[in-house]
Amino acid sequence: MSTAVSGSTDAVPMASQRRVRDVSRLMPLALLAPGIVVIGLGLVWPIAAMLAVSLQDKFPDATRVTLEHYGTVLSDPYFLRIIGRTFALATVVTVIAALVGYPVAWYLARSNSRWKHLVFLGVIAPLMVSIIVRMIGWTIILGNEGLINAVLRALGAIDEPLRLMQGFWSVVLGLVHILLPFMILSIAAVLGKIDRSYAEAANILGANPVRTFLSVTLPLSVQGIASGSVIVFCISVGVFVTPIMLGRGQVAVLAITIQEQMVVLVDWPTGAAAAMVLTAGTLVVLGLYGMFIRRHARR
Amino acid sequence: MVDQIRGEPVGVELTRVAKSYGAVPAVRGVSLAIEPGEIVSLLGPSGCGKTTTLRIVAGLERPDAGEIRIGRALVNTLPPWKRNIGMVFQSYALFPHMTVAENVAFGLRMRGVAGATMDQEVAAALAQVRLGGFGERRPSELSGGQRQRVALARAIVTRPSVLLLDEPLAALDRQLRESMQIEIREIQRAVGITAIFVTHDQEEALTLSDRVVVMEDGRIVQSGTPAEIYERPRTRFVSDFVGFSNVLDGRVAEGGRELGTVTLTAGRLVPVSLAPDIAPGDEVDVVVRPEKVWVAAAHEAVPTAGHAFPGTITHSVYMGALTYHHVAVEGVGRVVAMVPNVEPATSGTLAVGSAVLVGWRPESALAFRRNDPGARAAS
Ligand SMILES: Nc1ncnc2c1ncn2[C@@H]1O[C@H](COP(=O)(O)OP(=O)(O)OP(=O)(O)O)[C@@H](O)[C@H]1O
Ligand SMILES: [Mg+2]
Numbered sequence: 199m200s201t202a203v204s205g206s207t208d209a210v211p212m213a214s215q216r217r218v219r220d221v222s223r224l225m226p227l228a229l230l231a232p233g234i235v236v237i238g239l240g241l242v243w244p245i246a247a248m249l250a251v252s253l254q255d256k257f258p259d260a261t262r263v264t265l266e267h268y269g270t271v272l273s274d275p276y277f278l279r280i281i282g283r284t285f286a287l288a289t290v291v292t293v294i295a296a297l298v299g300y301p302v303a304w305y306l307a308r309s310n311s312r313w314k315h316l317v318f319l320g321v322i323a324p325l326m327v328s329i330i331v332r333m334i335g336w337t338i339i340l341g342n343e344g345l346i347n348a349v350l351r352a353l354g355a356i357d358e359p360l361r362l363m364q365g366f367w368s369v370v371l372g373l374v375h376i377l378l379p380f381m382i383l384s385i386a387a388v389l390g391k392i393d394r395s396y397a398e399a400a401n402i403l404g405a406n407p408v409r410t411f412l413s414v415t416l417p418l419s420v421q422g423i424a425s426g427s428v429i430v431f432c433i434s435v436g437v438f439v440t441p442i443m444l445g446r447g448q449v450a451v452l453a454i455t456i457q458e459q460m461v462v463l464v465d466w467p468t469g470a471a472a473a474m475v476l477t478a479g480t481l482v483v484l485g486l487y488g489m490f491i492r493r494h495a496r497r
Numbered sequence: 498m499v500d501q502i503r504g505e506p507v508g509v510e511l512t513r514v515a516k517s518y519g520a521v522p523a524v525r526g527v528s529l530a531i532e533p534g535e536i537v538s539l540l541g542p543s544g545c546g547k548t549t550t551l552r553i554v555a556g557l558e559r560p561d562a563g564e565i566r567i568g569r570a571l572v573n574t575l576p577p578w579k580r581n582i583g584m585v586f587q588s589y590a591l592f593p594h595m596t597v598a599e600n601v602a603f604g605l606r607m608r609g610v611a612g613a614t615m616d617q618e619v620a621a622a623l624a625q626v627r628l629g630g631f632g633e634r635r636p637s638e639l640s641g642g643q644r645q646r647v648a649l650a651r652a653i654v655t656r657p658s659v660l661l662l663d664e665p666l667a668a669l670d671r672q673l674r675e676s677m678q679i680e681i682r683e684i685q686r687a688v689g690i691t692a693i694f695v696t697h698d699q700e701e702a703l704t705l706s707d708r709v710v711v712m713e714d715g716r717i718v719q720s721g722t723p724a725e726i727y728e729r730p731r732t733r734f735v736s737d738f739v740g741f742s743n744v745l746d747g748r749v750a751e752g753g754r755e756l757g758t759v760t761l762t763a764g765r766l767v768p769v770s771l772a773p774d775i776a777p778g779d780e781v782d783v784v785v786r787p788e789k790v791w792v793a794a795a796h797e798a799v800p801t802a803g804h805a806f807p808g809t810i811t812h813s814v815y816m817g818a819l820t821y822h823h824v825a826v827e828g829v830g831r832v833v834a835m836v837p838n839v840e841p842a843t844s845g846t847l848a849v850g851s852a853v854l855v856g857w858r859p860e861s862a863l864a865f866r867r868n869d870p871g872a873r874a875a876s
Binding site: 398399400401403404406409417418 | 556557577578580581583584586588592607651655
């Protein structure tokens with residue numbers, strides 16, 4: 199832009215030329231402003247406030263700045279177990295969503311079937327239903343009086359209802375269900391853009407379908423897996439409703455604990471420190487993703 | 498299984514191969530035998546089924562009917578990864594996540610070649626396409642011509658029995674294209690490989706191939722040496738496709754033999770060469786290539802005995818090495834003659850407006866029955 203202007207300088211007075219350049223430089227800022235405001239108010243401000251609270255000995259009525267709450271959160275076995283469970287939950291959900299989502303994404307990206315649109319609708323349908331409704335749906339299926347237990351009992355396979363509703367894995371199941379669409383859409387978007395001639399070239403060079411997938415298609419679609427995983431991981435690391443509803447209080451995760459610390463125990467600084475640990479974990483994942491993307495962009 | 502003796506070229510044979518995409522027929526009964534070591538080009542307009550034919554040979558498409566043999570083996574149901582074929586795609590299809598060397602090594606790795614042997618063969622293939630030292634680059638860091646050469650190296654490094662090339666030069670500029678044509682030809686000879694080359698550029702087909710196969714509408718209309726295709730096109734379509742011609746319409750006056758005469762609509766009787774199935778009274782188009790037409794100033798001696806028609810130069814297009822003279826010939830119409838500029842064109846006697854004589858040898862004027870669907874379908 200500015201070179202194009204200075205390319206024909208002779209007739210243009212210097213001052214107006216500078217004005218043109220200033221306007222063109224301010225334009226992107228003006229366009230970015232609304233986004234910056236939203237991000238600032240919605241993200242930076244709360245995190246800054248939370249950080250401030252976590253460093254105070256008491257809240258309100260702080261007397262000094264201290265790291266003791268971080269010490270508590272990072273050394274108390276109670277907190278450590280919850281932190282471990284939270285990140286394990288998010289990791290397991292992400293891996294399962296990727297494994298389950300990839301074939302569906304493949305189908306969406308590659309199939310010419312006329313059922314494809316129906317499958318696509320099925321994939322995004324969960325996004326249109328509120329989380330609570332979906333959780334109640336799972337309760338109807340998994341609960342002690344729910345569908346599975348009813349069927350098994352009718353078949354005489356069990357006498358006592360199976361306790362399907364309180365474990366780690368029922369929460370995993372619920373989260374995978376909620377978050378799968380993000381994974382599928384991320385992967386399908388990338389798969390759909392991969393030219394088929396790459397796989398064909400690999401075939402002709404002697405690679406059977408399995409080797410073609412492992413050495414060509416999978417590496418070329420890894421960006422879709424990465425972005426889908428980041429979305430799924432970051433959402434599941436902070437979940438609150440699902441563990442409560444499907445875990446029946448047995449699956450404590452960080453978000454629940456933070457809420458308990460703040461609202462039930464009214465220990466704001468410890469809750470804030472736990473929240474900062476959660477945020478830091480998420481940022482680490484985002485940072486790894488950023489590094490990955492930058493390395494990939496060199497191609 | 499396909500003959501996998503390295504360095505031993507094999508033939509390819511298609512027998513009545515047909516393929517439709519849904520209701521759209523792409524290839525309708527193609528039969529073609531390619532000799533070991535031969536380089537054959539498939540030439541034809543867009544959508545005539547060239548790519549589909551090539552993909553059937555590669556195994557990327559399953560034909561609806563017909564047989565494909567590579568060497569002596571019937572390969573109809575053999576998947577591409579077992580056919581030992583090399584292919585250069587129009588888009589090159591270099592793997593973007595691999596370096597140049599990794600791209601070239603891919604086929605070797607799939608064949609279990611590894612370590613120092615692999616490195617050596619990769620280096621040799623890159624040297625053959627004059628890209629030694631480019632191994633560590635990414636395909637995105639190469640020019641179009643360099644990518645094309647990597648694709649060629651990747652295709653030949655495994656010493657395939659057959660090399661398939663789908664318009665590999667279409668994206669290159671003219672100069673690069675011409676030097677790549679020579680390069681492909683030399684590498685093909687050096688490796689001694691059977692090659693099928695798809696193009697819709699007639700000049701490329703004529704320069705590059707031992708044999709040209711002209712396709713139209715999913716069928717082969719003519720197959721022959723470049724000279725046969727150019728000099729003795731069997732149909733009007735082939736004639737039009739492999740170069741510009743004068744077209745004069747008329748009715749056959751005298752036929753039954755190879756040489757005959759045609760009474761042009763404009764009035765004159767001209768000598769022509771006739772296809773066997775053309776009889777007196779048939780409506781025909783007489784096709785004469787510009788370089789077969791001679792022109793001489795009216796007062797000069799006639800170069801060949803026989804037919805000479807008086808006319809006037811209406812227009813000349815100077816092209817450097819040669820000049821196209823447009824001549825209005827009474828009783829014939831407008832005839833374009835190509836004259837090599839042996840003498841400086843500025844001193845020529847063939848100025849616009851001058852009276853000239855034009856003529857051609859009877860065997861240079863080919864008569865084709867007009868709008869004859871039968872002739873088009875002949876194969
Ligand atoms: N995957 C496909 N699905 C449906 N129709 C196809 C497909 N591929 C090719 N066709 C059709 O088959 C016919 C032959 O196509 P093909 O690609 O073989 O032509 P081509 O001779 O290679 O043309 P071009 O010079 O444009 O590359 C065309 O009518 C085309 O529209
Ligand atoms: Mg094509």
